[in-house]
Amino acid sequence: MSETSTSGKDFIRTIVERDVATGKNGGRVVTRFPPEPNGYLHIGHAKSICLNFGIAKEYGGRCHLRFDDTNPAAEDTEYVESIQEDIRWLGFDWGEHQYYASDYYELLYKYAVALIKKGKAFVCDLDAEQLREFRGTLKEAGRDSPSRERTVEDNLDLFIRMRAGEFAAGTRTLRAKIDMASPKIVMRDPVLYRIQFSHHHRTGDSWCIYPMYDFAHCLSDSIENITHSLCTLEFADNKALYDWVLQELETPRHPQQIEFGRLDLTYTVMSKRVLRRLVSEEHVESWDDPRMPTVSGMRRRGFPADAIRKFCTEVGLARHHATVQIEQLETAVRDELNRTAPRVMAVLDPLRVVIENYPEDVTDELDAVNNPEDPSAGTRKVPFSRELFIERDDFMEDPPRKFFRLAPGREVRLRYAYFITCTDVIKDENTGQILELRCTYDPATRGGDAADGRKVKATLHWVSARDAIEAEVRLYDRLFITPTPMKAPEGKDFIANLNPDSLEIRSGCMVEPSLASAAPGDRFQFERLGYFCVDPDSPEDALILNRTVTLRDTWARIQAKNS
Numbered sequence: 001m002s003e004t005s006t007s008g009k010d011f012i013r014t015i016v017e018r019d020v021a022t023g024k025n026g027g028r029v030v031t032r033f034p035p036e037p038n039g040y041l042h043i044g045h046a047k048s049i050c051l052n053f054g055i056a057k058e059y060g061g062r063c064h065l066r067f068d069d070t071n072p073a074a075e076d077t078e079y080v081e082s083i084q085e086d087i088r089w090l091g092f093d094w095g096e097h098q099y100y101a102s103d104y105y106e107l108l109y110k111y112a113v114a115l116i117k118k119g120k121a122f123v124c125d126l127d128a129e130q131l132r133e134f135r136g137t138l139k140e141a142g143r144d145s146p147s148r149e150r151t152v153e154d155n156l157d158l159f160i161r162m163r164a165g166e167f168a169a170g171t172r173t174l175r176a177k178i179d180m181a182s183p184k185i186v187m188r189d190p191v192l193y194r195i196q197f198s199h200h201h202r203t204g205d206s207w208c209i210y211p212m213y214d215f216a217h218c219l220s221d222s223i224e225n226i227t228h229s230l231c232t233l234e235f236a237d238n239k240a241l242y243d244w245v246l247q248e249l250e251t252p253r254h255p256q257q258i259e260f261g262r263l264d265l266t267y268t269v270m271s272k273r274v275l276r277r278l279v280s281e282e283h284v285e286s287w288d289d290p291r292m293p294t295v296s297g298m299r300r301r302g303f304p305a306d307a308i309r310k311f312c313t314e315v316g317l318a319r320h321h322a323t324v325q326i327e328q329l330e331t332a333v334r335d336e337l338n339r340t341a342p343r344v345m346a347v348l349d350p351l352r353v354v355i356e357n358y359p360e361d362v363t364d365e366l367d368a369v370n371n372p373e374d375p376s377a378g379t380r381k382v383p384f385s386r387e388l389f390i391e392r393d394d395f396m397e398d399p400p401r402k403f404f405r406l407a408p409g410r411e412v413r414l415r416y417a418y419f420i421t422c423t424d425v426i427k428d429e430n431t432g433q434i435l436e437l438r439c440t441y442d443p444a445t446r447g448g449d450a451a452d453g454r455k456v457k458a459t460l461h462w463v464s465a466r467d468a469i470e471a472e473v474r475l476y477d478r479l480f481i482t483p484t485p486m487k488a489p490e491g492k493d494f495i496a497n498l499n500p501d502s503l504e505i506r507s508g509c510m511v512e513p514s515l516a517s518a519a520p521g522d523r524f525q526f527e528r529l530g531y532f533c534v535d536p537d538s539p540e541d542a543l544i545l546n547r548t549v550t551l552r553d554t555w556a557r558i559q560a561k562n563s
């Protein structure tokens, strides 16, 4: 549940508004979005982006884009570029305020030296395993490092030599001198710098010591004059360290850290580490695979940026963790597409229909409504001719009682066209497979209504065989079969929860000719089938479409059938 005050504002906006009103920070509002460029952004990041950029916009402030690039081994310019593209696509702009934590390496180093000089940091000789051992647990206090009482002179000398590359990776660290008995483990003499001989995507090989997140982050915020540093709940304990560093260093500015509950979605994994594994082990094609919860994957799948923003607003802000149902996101997407996506007809599993009493050389042009939700979208012409395609499962030779669609001897409506009656079924002599249907049409029903007021029980979508365009359609479904993918069966990991049917590729689909001018990224509603989006990799001379969402929530039904 989100928490809103009586004014209808969430708790963070309430704080920001009060700060503006009381003139704190001179009434300025400066936020930042600080991604680590070690992967593509996901829907959780979208929430943080909407929050940080949204608040800046609402209160006449600004939001910085800061790449938190303090972990060179995992970071790359590919990620920097994708992050920029995704934020812009979501509709936000950082203007000239793009920064990198690596811009501040020299400054951060000076701050570290200042801490050493103050007797508040020391060079520690413990290796990673010993550090863990000495740290203690939630129940047990930690133990002081044997290096803790080094003199300031020794610490300075060793730190300078760490920077100069005299020591092997992992052999020494710079640690804050705080309190090994603190109930907050982050306060037990946390590591501030580590030795790492990795090539950095921006600073190259000029550094072999890198600052830790907790040291770099608060100082970067302070250097950039951030007023409100919004982060997710797992950093609640780190706030003590955030404040300690800024207080000990007496920085001229001390931003306020405020935590909010991170976004989690059912049927979705949301950590970059986990997403990276899906890509590297080829469970999906790429970071922007339409099944991925990445911003680029959702874009490719056809999710409108407006729908994502609206969803992020709707889920609101809370001080506690809550998991949001994936259906809420899907509903936001459907609502937006229902308003905006033009309707077209497409047949995913074509069955040929020959209208025996329709002339061979005639093509009629029928009027079809582009979007019943939006009269300004107008109408278009759809060709009708003697040979058509309908959906194979819209016909049954021997229909059960509740099947109202086409069957031998039965009359149905073709959307925007005519009533047709099935007169014959042509089958393959050997296999018995239905090859085509023979039908007749009633010319007096042009446009889809009978002058005599006669009714039919079904309306089918269709395309004209000689005018249709062939397309490949990719039917995407949820990537995981369980609402909690990270909870794996005994002895297995989340990979065991992948949905084996998350992608079905249908070739030989037939779409109406108006799609000839469709461009990558264009979105449509295929009548009766769902929303579809032209894939960005769709070649010039062929059409590839991704299913964005079905029209209604068919998932519950599928699950019930399988169980």
Ligand code: ATP
Residues within 6 Å of the ligand: 033, 034, 035, 036, 037, 043, 044, 045, 047, 048, 068, 230, 231, 232, 261, 262, 263, 264, 270, 271, 272, 273
């Ligand atoms: P991940 O665990 O997926 O790698 P992260 O927090 O390590 O995420 P960062 O690049 O450090 O990724 O995150 C940038 C910003 O996005 C941070 O301010 C973080 O709090 C925020 N963020 C990340 N995941 C979520 C989420 N699920 N919900 C809300 N905000 C998030």
Ligand code: MG
Residues within 6 Å of the ligand: 036
């Ligand atoms: Mg992170």
